[in-house]
Amino acid sequence: MTATRQGKPRVLVAGNWELAGAVFDYAASRMIYASFDGLIMHPLEGGEPQPIAGTKDGDQAMPFDAASRWLVVRRVLGGCDRATAKIPDKYICLMQLPAVADDPPAPSPAQVSAQPSFDCAKARGITEQLLCARVPLAALDVELAGLYRQALERSANPGALKKQQLDWLRQRDQDCTAGRTLMQARAELAVDTCLRERYGARIRLLRGQVAPDIHLTQLQGRSAHAATPDDALPPRFGTPQAYAAVQALGDEGLIAGTALQLGKHLVWLSDQGRGNVILRAHLQGTPGTLDVQRGSWELVHLLHDEGHLIYPSDDGLMLLDLASGRAHRIRQTAMADLPLTWNPATRLLTWSSPRLCGITEGGNQLGPQQCSAVLDMPRR
Incomplete structure (x- = not known):
């Protein structure tokens, strides 16, 4: 404008x-x-x-x-x-x-509910102040901090990883908030988009170090009109009991019919408006809620068993191990792939793709495909 x-x-x-x-x-x-x-x-x-x-x-x-x-x-x-x-x-x-x-002054970090990975009372610079003022960005910061700690524990050269993280922080500030006041940064949607993109890329990089990709075996493709396997586990709608339990957590965006009880975990979708949907999980008996994935209505294609969630993302299909909290990318899948059915006994996953099965870029002249493969599941 x-x-x-x-x-x-x-x-x-x-x-x-x-x-x-x-x-x-x-x-x-x-x-x-x-x-x-x-x-x-x-x-x-x-x-x-x-x-x-x-x-x-x-x-x-x-x-x-x-x-x-x-x-x-x-x-x-x-x-x-x-x-x-x-x-x-x-x-x-x-x-x-x-x-x-x-005109009222802008709210201070102490007046908002956002809680990033650091103490907002000690926030330095425009980016950190913005993270303290905006809940979605704070959630990304918490996710990144958790992955960074896990990566440090696994790294053979933690000193190099620390330097890499500091370099990334400086580049984040330079790319997204340099030359702006706090109110300018709060007002510009482009700043929010920039930070989401930078955090997303860094999270994907560290996730690859902490939670390795899942490989596929027995990959097959067919017309998207082909029937799904009879032994596949179909998607299940939410239950009234789980819906009531999530309501008690106070999520105003809870989408009716999406709340699930998976062991000790509650899982649901939350509508944030303007097409923004969050897949959330909560371990009962513990504080806080995990924002598993931020996206749009493609998240209604969520599949699950008692210990795992399978859902679409910009990086392809993801598998979250609820016990460890680690999200693994499923290889040879990409953006716009949608999970269809999942059989935890045979580890057979089917999904739809606008590309040839196993191809992560471009399209094809054969139309949408239905893909199937056996997942080489990670060990806990």
Whole structure:
């Protein structure tokens, strides 16, 4: 999104198509647009962009009356007040914006619930402050820190790995937040995207050192219309008991029908709005929840047995060992592959692919394929 004054355009914020819903406050000369922190008020005559209190990720600005400062907000998940906050439905909310002189300061790290791998009271630099202000990024930081600790324990040269990690941290800051204030970083969706990409790449690298890929044997391919094996374990819908247990954990995005009880683990999908879905797991009797995979509605293709989850990701199909907490990539699979059936007794997995089975790049002229293979499962 750009603004022009005296013929000189300047970039206000970089993001995605949600910026098409921005509205203009003529009385205060400021733009209102969506971000991962909720709606943002961005002054056009200088000054820092400010988050609008009471808004959240997924909110969309609608008609705005500049004279009275009443703003209509479309909320895709959760209600407009305490009575409806935990009801999973879409709402139209009405709120009055403050005058320019009354604009609230940005929330401090102490006022938000994000908890990365470090003490937010000692946060240094824009990137660390942003991690303390945004829960999804904090979750990625925690995941990376856990993999880094495991990699250090396994490394034959921990000194080299520590240097590599420090170099990565410096490059992360240079690529994503250099030259920005905290409020600019909070307002720009491109910063969030940059950090997610950098963390994702680093997590994949360390995961490969900690949890090696799973190899395939007896790989076969056929038309996508072929029948699935009769002895395969079909997907199972969630149970009411598991749904009630997950509700007690307070996840407002819980998708009905997806909660499963697998031994001592609860597993479910959480709708974060705007097509963002998280696969989550919780070991009963312990604090905290593990964000297993962040993606979109392709995660409804989740397969499982009592000890494993198989799900799609940008890197291909993944297998999570619930006992160890390690996620292994299944080799010869790639983005857009979707798991179909899983037989834990024979370790036979079937999945659909837009490519020839076993090929991880490009397409094919034969149409979608149904692939099957036996997994060489990792030892615990």
